[in-house]
Each structure stands twice: as C-alpha cells, then as structure tokens.
Amino acid sequence: MSVSPMETIFNVFNETADILKEELSCTYLEALAETSENFFQGDVLQTELSEVTKKRLLKKYSEIKLESYTNETIRKAFQLAILKGMKDSSQPNHQMTPDSIGLFMGYLISKFLEKHSAVTILDPAVGTGNLIFTILNHLDAKEANAFGVDIDELLIQLAYDGANLQQQPIQLFNQDALEPLFIDPVDVVVSDLPVGYYPNDEGASKYTLKADTGHSYAHHLFIEQSMGHTKPGGYLFFLIPNGLFESPEAPNLHRYLKETADIQGILQLPLSMFQNPGSAKSILILQKKGLGVQPPKQVLLANLPSLSNQQGMQSIIEKLDQWLAENKA
Structure with missing residues (x-):
C-alpha cells in the first residue's frame, strides 16, 4: 500500500519522538519539540543520549529531505504529530484550530x-x-x-x-x-x-x-x-x-x-x-x-x-x- 508524502514525514516525526520520549522520560509533545529541532539542525542535540540512539535517530532523519516537500505537506504532518501528543495531554489550552x-x-x-x-x-x-x-x-x-x-x-x-x-x-x-x-x-x-x-x-x-x-x-x-x-x-x-x-x-x-x-x-x-x-x-x-x-x-x-x-x-x-x-x- 502506498504511503502519502504527509504520512512519510509524520512517520519520521512520530518514530523519533517516541524514541526521545522513552530515552529522556518526557512527554510526547516535549519529545516532538526536541526531535523537530534536531531535524532542522541536521544533528542530534541531546548530549545525554547513547551513541546507538544517536545513530538510530540520524538514520531516521536521513530518510526524508524536507526541501522536496511543500510547506502544506510539512505543516499537516507536524500538525498530526502535535494532535497525537495533545490526545495524551489533558491541558485545556492545548487545542488546535481545525x-x-x-x-x-x-x-x-x-x-x-x-x-x-x-x-x-x-x-x-x-x-x-x-x-x-x-x-x-x-x-x-x-x-x-x-x-x-x-x-x-x-x-x-x-x-x-x-x-x-x-x-x-x-x-x-x-x-x-x-x-x-x-x-x-x-x-x-x-x-x-x-x-x-x-x-x-x-x-x-x-x-x-x-x-x-x-x-x-x-x-x-x-x-x-x-x-x-x-x-x-x-x-x-x-x-x-x-x-x-x-x-x-x-x-x-x-x-x-x-x-x-x-x-x-x-x-x-x-x-x-x-x-x-x-x-x-x-x-x-x-x-x-x-x-x-x-x-x-x-x-x-x-x-x-x-x-x-x-x-x-x-x-x-x-x-x-x-x-x-x-x-x-
């Protein structure tokens, strides 16, 4: 089954956020913020991670080149990951405009x-x-x-x-x-x-x-x-x-x-x-x-x-x- 461009990006955000959530003992949304920053910088910025985890993350980041996607595709993928994180968060101010x-x-x-x-x-x-x-x-x-x-x-x-x-x-x-x-x-x-x-x-x-x-x-x-x-x-x-x-x-x-x-x-x-x-x-x-x-x-x-x-x-x-x-x- 073919995966849409939006799902391709979402999967990378999601999988790397899950790895960081586990390793850093933080919430999914916090991990998503960390992984997005890594993605943008093209590096793993969390110094406390093991070399094995760093390599796993870099391998995932290398799977997609953001410049080959439209802004809307990137926004929707990122939004989907944020929505997933908000489902786990009970804060009333964490809601998104449709x-x-x-x-x-x-x-x-x-x-x-x-x-x-x-x-x-x-x-x-x-x-x-x-x-x-x-x-x-x-x-x-x-x-x-x-x-x-x-x-x-x-x-x-x-x-x-x-x-x-x-x-x-x-x-x-x-x-x-x-x-x-x-x-x-x-x-x-x-x-x-x-x-x-x-x-x-x-x-x-x-x-x-x-x-x-x-x-x-x-x-x-x-x-x-x-x-x-x-x-x-x-x-x-x-x-x-x-x-x-x-x-x-x-x-x-x-x-x-x-x-x-x-x-x-x-x-x-x-x-x-x-x-x-x-x-x-x-x-x-x-x-x-x-x-x-x-x-x-x-x-x-x-x-x-x-x-x-x-x-x-x-x-x-x-x-x-x-x-x-x-x-x-």
Whole structure:
C-alpha cells in the first residue's frame, strides 16, 4: 500500500519522538519539540543520549529531505504529530484550530487585502502556530511577515519548530499577550480567541473592557489588545464563541467596538463542526477605524455550510465576492 508524502514525514516525526520520549522520560509533545529541532539542525542535540540512539535517530532523519516537500505537506504532518501528543495531554489550552477554518480564514484575508502586495500579520494567541501557518501557506502571492505571542512555553517551542521546518518568516514572543507587546501595528490580526476569565485583575485594570467587578473576560481583553496593535484601516479576523454578544459584559464590548472599528461581517460556522453546540463559533471580521475608512453599506452575515460541501461553499464565495464588490470597491 502506498504511503502519502504527509504520512512519510509524520512517520519520521512520530518514530523519533517516541524514541526521545522513552530515552529522556518526557512527554510526547516535549519529545516532538526536541526531535523537530534536531531535524532542522541536521544533528542530534541531546548530549545525554547513547551513541546507538544517536545513530538510530540520524538514520531516521536521513530518510526524508524536507526541501522536496511543500510547506502544506510539512505543516499537516507536524500538525498530526502535535494532535497525537495533545490526545495524551489533558491541558485545556492545548487545542488546535481545525484546518478547514484556517484555510477559510486565509481565503478571507487574501480577499479583504487583495490590493496589498505585502502584509504583516499578528496572532496574539498563536499556540502551536497551526492557524497562522495555514494562512501564510495560502497567501502565496503576497510577501508576509508574521508575529505570534503565547504564554505557554511548550506551545511556542512547537510553533518555532514548525516555522523553521516550513521556513516561514515569523517572530515569536513567549509572554502573556495581555501584558505590553513590543510589536508595531500590523495590517491583519488573526486569532482563535482564548475564551475564559483573565486571572490578573491588576493587568486587566489597564483595559477599557475590564469588568466592573470580579475577573475580566480574557477574550474581550484580547480584542482590545489586538485593536491597539492594528494599523488604522487594518483588519481583524477573530474566531469567537457564538454567544460573544449575549454575555453580561456584551454592552461594554458593543460600545467599545462602535468607537474603534466597523463590523464587516459575522460568519457562523456549521454546528456540525463542534461536538457541543455550546462551544460553536463564528468568524468575526472587523476593520479598525481610520482616516478615509468607510463602514460597509451592510454587514456581511452568513451561516456557513459544511466546509466540505462544495456547492454550498461556492454560493457563499459568490455572496462574498458580490459583497466585496458593493462594499469594498
């Protein structure tokens, strides 16, 4: 039975991560980060390993030449290995944005920024980088520079390894994204918003969207932080919970958005994508206010069909093209 290029790369990641997991007594995800770094450097960097283990690993690494594969093939293989590791990990923040959403967001960004030959992109909750790499891999015609922030050291290490393996231009910052960021404003912010409460009340107090009492919503603060790092007229593409505008803090969010941005569109993702209807999400598209920036004549609203439904998606794409012609010409 023939093995696909993606499976060929995955098998090498997987087998070498398993060897390192055993030898270093660490988790699969930690071992995956170690093996990816080895792969990129073309060497075995773990000095505590025996010569026999080193030879086993080098033999495995020599089985594939990354330059003969596309970035998307490498990304998918690496993602598959990360997903395997996440199944063993019980950490709730170790979750990945599905590929189909990343592909569609990449399509939206290329449409909204059609006139840009170069773009700067920020993901303030970059995780393993899967969302931003999916987008970067589909902005072929554009020169792109990306920035990613995440507080989780292991996730940012995996994002760093993924960037190296795909040779993607991205600067990564391992910090709390709601603390001050030393990143210049960008053309586009994209984020699968971390939903929940932000435990640092003192840090939250600097934000307009802080709660009057108790902990503030992290996802609201992420929106405000993102807005502060977007150029006037720049775009923000957020994956939001469907109930974002129905929470007790929603009136504050409404007020804030009215002052700072124009809502361009809300695209509800199919419920079939989510195990629990309560965790269903939509894509919120905002444009930051600025000189000469006109609000759309009408907000783009749509319920997306299953992303594998080609006919349904074709009609959404036609609707989007018509909306862009009427509102963004």
